[in-house]
Amino acid sequence: MIRARSAAALLLALGCVTPLEEGERLYHEGDRHGALAVWQSVDPSDRGYPEVAARIDEVETELEQLVVRYVDSARRLQDEGRLAESILDFRLALMLRPDDTGTLDHVQKLARELAERKAALEAEYQRVAARGHLEDASEALRRLRTLDPFDPMFETEERQLQAALNAEWRQRRARYRERLAGEVEGLVEAGREAFGEERLDAALDYWRRALLIDPENERIQAYIARAERQLENLERLREASPAEGGP
Numbered sequence: 001m002i003r004a005r006s007a008a009a010l011l012l013a014l015g016c017v018t019p020l021e022e023g024e025r026l027y028h029e030g031d032r033h034g035a036l037a038v039w040q041s042v043d044p045s046d047r048g049y050p051e052v053a054a055r056i057d058e059v060e061t062e063l064e065q066l067v068v069r070y071v072d073s074a075r076r077l078q079d080e081g082r083l084a085e086s087i088l089d090f091r092l093a094l095m096l097r098p099d100d101t102g103t104l105d106h107v108q109k110l111a112r113e114l115a116e117r118k119a120a121l122e123a124e125y126q127r128v129a130a131r132g133h134l135e136d137a138s139e140a141l142r143r144l145r146t147l148d149p150f151d152p153m154f155e156t157e158e159r160q161l162q163a164a165l166n167a168e169w170r171q172r173r174a175r176y177r178e179r180l181a182g183e184v185e186g187l188v189e190a191g192r193e194a195f196g197e198e199r200l201d202a203a204l205d206y207w208r209r210a211l212l213i214d215p216e217n218e219r220i221q222a223y224i225a226r227a228e229r230q231l232e233n234l235e236r237l238r239e240a241s242p243a244e245g246g247p
Contacts, residue, residue: 080146191203191205
């Protein structure tokens with residue numbers, strides 16, 4: 001950046017570019033402060049000063065609007081407990097207004113608060129995870145991710161914890177199905193008996209109750225589909241048969 005500024009100063013000295021043009025180049029490269037520095041160096045008696053002054057006003061207004069936008073966003077994120085994101089937006093505002101000591105002090109205070117809260121939550125997470133309390137660990141990790149979504153360690157922990165929760169859910173589901181297997185089989189057999197007696201509505205009622213208990217049971221699903229097709233065929237036959245007393 002210093003070398004580029006030196007080259008720019010040389011070009012200005014040689015008269016190759018005007019201050020307005022050099023400032024515009026810096027502005028379009030994202031260096032608003034550099035552009036302002038070039039424009040503010042122009043003597044008010046210079047013939048092109050009115051145009052330069054207009055650009056100074058425009059860019060200073062733009063910078064102020066950006067600062068306000070970043071600060072508003074940072075405050076909202078802070079209120080939501082998203083401290084790492086809040087700090088990032090405050091620092092972006094500081095890059096645009098580096099002499100804002102009030103914001104700098106606030107950022108430093110937030111950084112200390114973030115470190116303290118992360119340390120406390122990490123300790124809580126490790127404690128409940130070590131005891132096998134996966135749901136409590138998931139809640140502690142969610143709060144950590146809210147505080148600081150940028151920490152890659154939390155992302156890894158989140159994937160591992162989700163895998164453990166999924167495994168625990170499958171185990172609970174298997175135990176649940178095992179406990180209810182007798183009830184399911186009783187309903188299935190009752191449905192088979194009703195189906196054999198051509199009581200299709202009763203058979204469907206038994207099998208649907210069984211499916212509520214064991215919704216992934218493909219055998220019950222097949223029984224229900226078969227009974228529903230049978231009922232549909234009977235309904236079509238009734239509709240196709242001539243009414244009594246007809247021609």
